[in-house]
Amino acid sequence: MNITVGPKEEKQLMSGVFTIADIYCRGCGEVLGWKYIIAHDHAQRFKEGKFILEIAKIAKLY
Known part of the structure; x- marks a missing residue:
């Protein structure tokens, strides 16, 4: 894979509370x-x- 998964963190998003991890190139x-x-719900x-x-982050916008 070309990504690395970062540390877990709890975050309030529009659809609820989730444990997520940032993914990096x-x-x-980046x-x-x-x-x-x-997903807590x-x-x-x-x-x-x-x-x-x-x-x-992954495409050039013109």
Whole structure:
């Protein structure tokens, strides 16, 4: 894989409270997004293990 997963942290997001970890580019160390580790709301558990990539971090916008 070309990413590294950072330390876990609890965060309040728009859809609830989650334990997440930032994901970093292995080459340059830039934060690319995050990974859902634990969803504290049962209805949001489908997000666990999924990655969110910030498009502005991985693509050039013209």
